[in-house]
Amino acid sequence: MVEDARSRLGLRVLKKKWTTSAREIVFETPVFSLRRDRKKRLDSATSHDFYVIESVDWVNVIPLTPDDEIVFIELHRHGTDETSLEIPGGMIDPSDASPMAAGLRELTEETGYSSPELVELGVVHPNPALQGNRCFTYLAKDAYLAGPPRPDETEDIEVVCYPRAEVPRLLREGRISHALVIVCFFWLFQHEGLL
Template identity: 40%
Template structure:
């Protein structure tokens, strides 16, 4: 095995390449600090994201299924979305839970966080645990959202993540963090 430690490349000039609805793409120049190699790389700037891991009072997981334009397929996921400027991750997670499902929870906490794709993106994804969820209202969906809401036992959600019925990477992370939490194992709640 190689014992060589990769270098921290030095960022240089950055220019806006494309503005999109929920993110901007920047072209950033980098230089290797040792051998001088350099190149342009495309980085996506966007707000942080939140994934809410909701458990009902009887311990079932609330999932949503929606059409995903990238894969052109339906996708089972936990509720989630973009964290608004100035919004705390837990507040954003609870907002997304209510908007997408109509459920509210009794207790909530930050469960974990990660970088969704550090090769291209700078943002983080926060995972919020929402326990004791009960239905309080109807959905309040964005213009292009159409979501099915369904309750599943935790064991079934774990099987769905393992057999490909849950295929969204962040939803799979949600299942992993939930399993760790329920097993009493530590989860990553610190800074990444």
């Protein structure tokens, strides 16, 4: 059905895969690797280099307390060299049993909060043009303070709570500007039937 509509509009329907003739890691860091793929379309003789950032999957958690507050974190982001208002999250470690387990670990480490129930809200590819990893989003229901935060030594985190009702304003005013965090709230609003 969608294919027919695209054809009627004169839009090209992508059916062909690209073939990979070579793949190599050209740069490595502790957080990501840069991979060069040599590829060509099946209907072309010309090959091209494409660069892919390899990274593990990520997880983000929206902690919602019984008082209808969302537990946020403020931290310095070196990419923008600014303070960012975000929700707990991070990389899924090989030792994590699942993305959900990673979410609970990140929640506890970064905020000191825990939750009796995490609900998966959605999964996105952060930037499919350059990355192949995924980002999972969970809602931590009835989040409660279980102990002190235990952030990594490279993290300087302040835990702040905002009423759930304030989130749309924080988004509108650009106070929340991290794209993956904005996506998390899209998933939450959809889960709540607001979208």
